[in-house]
Amino acid sequence: MCGIVGYIGQQQAAPIIINGLKRLEYRGYDSAGVCIVRSPELDIAKKAGRVVDLEANVDISLLTGTTGVGHTRWATHGIPNDVNAHPHTDASGRIALVHNGIIENYLTIKKKLVAAGYGFRSETDSEVLAVFIGMLYDTLGDLESAVRTALSEVEGTFGLVVVSTVEPDMIIAARRGSPLILGIGNDEFLVASDASAVIAHTRQVVYLHENEMAILTRTGFTTKTIANVETHSVIDEITFELDQLEKGGFPHFMLKEIYEQPMTFRDGYRGRLLIDEGNVRLGGLTSVVDKLRSAKRIIFTACGTSWHAGLVGEYLIEHLARIPVEVEYASEFRYRNPIITPDDVVIAISQSGETADTLAAIREARLRGATVLGMVNVVGSTIARETDAGVYLHAGPEIGVASTKAFTSQLCVLTQFALYLGRMRQLGLEEGKNIARALDAIPDQIHAILEKADVIEAIAKEYAGVSNILYLGRGVNFPAALEGALKLKEISYIHAEGYPAAEMKHGPIALIDENMPVVFIATKDESYDKILSNIQEVRARNGKVIAIASEGDDHISALASHVLTIPTTHPLLTPVLASIPLQLLAYYIAVERGCNVDMPRNLAKSVTVE
Ligand code: G6P
Numbered sequence: 129m130c131g132i133v134g135y136i137g138q139q140q141a142a143p144i145i146i147n148g149l150k151r152l153e154y155r156g157y158d159s160a161g162v163c164i165v166r167s168p169e170l171d172i173a174k175k176a177g178r179v180v181d182l183e184a185n186v187d188i189s190l191l192t193g194t195t196g197v198g199h200t201r202w203a204t205h206g207i208p209n210d211v212n213a214h215p216h217t218d219a220s221g222r223i224a225l226v227h228n229g230i231i232e233n234y235l236t237i238k239k240k241l242v243a244a245g246y247g248f249r250s251e252t253d254s255e256v257l258a259v260f261i262g263m264l265y266d267t268l269g270d271l272e273s274a275v276r277t278a279l280s281e282v283e284g285t286f287g288l289v290v291v292s293t294v295e296p297d298m299i300i301a302a303r304r305g306s307p308l309i310l311g312i313g314n315d316e317f318l319v320a321s322d323a324s325a326v327i328a329h330t331r332q333v334v335y336l337h338e339n340e341m342a343i344l345t346r347t348g349f350t351t352k353t354i355a356n357v358e359t360h361s362v363i364d365e366i367t368f369e370l371d372q373l374e375k376g377g378f379p380h381f382m383l384k385e386i387y388e389q390p391m392t393f394r395d396g397y398r399g400r401l402l403i404d405e406g407n408v409r410l411g412g413l414t415s416v417v418d419k420l421r422s423a424k425r426i427i428f429t430a431c432g433t434s435w436h437a438g439l440v441g442e443y444l445i446e447h448l449a450r451i452p453v454e455v456e457y458a459s460e461f462r463y464r465n466p467i468i469t470p471d472d473v474v475i476a477i478s479q480s481g482e483t484a485d486t487l488a489a490i491r492e493a494r495l496r497g498a499t500v501l502g503m504v505n506v507v508g509s510t511i512a513r514e515t516d517a518g519v520y521l522h523a524g525p526e527i528g529v530a531s532t533k534a535f536t537s538q539l540c541v542l543t544q545f546a547l548y549l550g551r552m553r554q555l556g557l558e559e560g561k562n563i564a565r566a567l568d569a570i571p572d573q574i575h576a577i578l579e580k581a582d583v584i585e586a587i588a589k590e591y592a593g594v595s596n597i598l599y600l601g602r603g604v605n606f607p608a609a610l611e612g613a614l615k616l617k618e619i620s621y622i623h624a625e626g627y628p629a630a631e632m633k634h635g636p637i638a639l640i641d642e643n644m645p646v647v648f649i650a651t652k653d654e655s656y657d658k659i660l661s662n663i664q665e666v667r668a669r670n671g672k673v674i675a676i677a678s679e680g681d682d683h684i685s686a687l688a689s690h691v692l693t694i695p696t697t698h699p700l701l702t703p704v705l706a707s708i709p710l711q712l713l714a715y716y717i718a719v720e721r722g723c724n725v726d727m728p729r730n731l732a733k734s735v736t737v738e
Contacts, residue, residue: 130228131155131200137316141196148325156202159213163224164196167296174213199226206251216255218262227254228306229285310334382528390571396540406560424471433531434477437538439607448550458489468496479534480734481509566698573695588716600629601649608703612710620718642670652678
């Protein structure tokens with residue numbers, strides 16, 4: 129969602145804010161703006177488009193001042209244009225704010241403001257909040273009180289930062305539902321949507337809690353609840369390095385992240401895997417071991433790519449631990465009055481740890497008495513903090529909007545979790561060792577697949593012009609097919625669908641002709657022969673087949689137009705290896721089509737609105 133950066137200190141604020149916004153652009157990128165406090169005025173520049181478009185249109189060096197805020201937007205209310213871009217000001221132009229989230233009752237507040245004679249320039253809910261704060265300031269004469277009073281009337285979500293000429297040496301930040309962190313420097317402070325925008329200045333951060341406000345000055349900060357109760361903040365350390373936020377010589381973050389997977393996958397099991405014991409040590413779960421031992425059911429809840437990981441988790445856990453598993457779209461879960469008992473373990477899977485639907489789902493599960501766990505990548509994120517226990521992915525910052533390395537790290541953690549549950553139950557030592565050894569072989573196997581990227585690039589060139597692609601797989605490879613299709617549609621805008629291969633004959637087969645390529649995950653496992661029959665059915669209708677096959681499978685090359693081979697692994701780990709060529713295929717097709725791979729249209733990396 130939107131990215132927010134605020135600065136107060138001794139240095140010029142504008143360049144710091146602009147650089148911070150560039151780091152946050154993966155959150156939203158349809159317009160950008162800054163506001164610098166140059167008492168008695170606010171200097172505001174905003175522009176539809178990316179941060180570079182703002183820079184091209186505004187001489188940032190003319191925006192002088194040591195306090196300011198910036199914003200990069202993912203539109204909710206009103207189209208992405210200059211007027212709807214943030215910051216927004218109150219009627220007097222003395223107070224400016226940037227906002228991430230949705231003010232649900234903005235129309236009610238707007239009606240009151242219109243009746244009181246206020247006018248509006250933009251279509252946004254955020255401007256309504258700015259004008260509302262301004263009106264309250266006129267009555268209360270105190271900015272902090274005005275912000276607090278406004279926020280206590282607001283329904284919805286916000287990550288909010290306010291600057292003003294009435295309090296030029298103060299920034300007010302507040303959060304409900306949208307993350308905000310404070311960066312603690314020496315006589316300078318930042319506030320941002322995530323750590324990537326502050327790491328160039330400080331590694332010391334404070335994660336604001338739900339319904340918390342922060343008042344930042346040049347010399348210090350205080351935190352309190354929106355209800356005005358002082359809170360105690362803990363200073364944390366950022367755990368990643370600045371160079372992890374750079375492209376490191378790759379043309380796109382997505383490609384860099386695809387290539388990082390041998391390392392990120394290993395980081396997901398380093399220090400956890402006990403090969404000789406055929407088991408794992410998951411330190412983050414020690415407090416809930418008894419709950420896990422007695423769990424009658426596991427429910428995964430997630431969105432997007434993370435939901436696909438949950439589907440793979442279902443196969444893993446049911447096979448290795450024989451515990452029933454359900455996988456729920458987080459957005460559906462909470463609204464369908466789910467049946468949850470205290471014997472259920474509900475697990476949120478999330479790269480960002482901030483996805484609003486997933487967060488709402490685990491809150492619902494907790495309310496109904498379940499043990500709630502997290503499998504999250506971003507350390508200190510809201511889901512990580514709101515779960516009883518969990519396992520971090522350790523994939524490092526993922527910047528490309530289409531998730532790649534976080535997905536394979538999710539599979540890494542899920543495999544270990546299934547192994548852990550299995551070994552607590554009926555899974556024998558030898559099978560445990562097989563899984564552990566297979567997991568430990570994956571990084572080198574991913575590396576071997578990446579070495580053949582040029583073959584995939586050549587195939588991508590051939591298929592870049594198509595309008596539809598079907599992805600088929602069976603068993604544990606069905607979710608891998610879904611994820612392959614999602615990758616392609618996210619970044620290339622080609623329509624793609626994933627199906628269980630056997631379902632093809634119940635509908636999708638009607639679509640197949642010479643213009644419909646079909647990607648099959650056809651590795652040598654128990655459903656191999658059945659998949660070959662499905663391939664024959666496609667060929668009989670002149671469809672083109674791209675097969676992801678096991679190394680050494682000579683038979684399949686006679687049937688498929690193209691074969692991409694992957695090394696042999698334990699059948700339950702095939703989705704990890706199958707994902708790599710599918711990620712590369714989507715990437716190279718999108719590049720060939722001239723798409724902005726890292727910032728696909730309409731998408732955002734971290735979806736903090738419902
Ligand atoms: C957005 C992203 C997807 C991601 C999904 C869930 O839609 O564009 O790539 O899979 O959110 O995000 P999470 O951070 O919870 O894994």
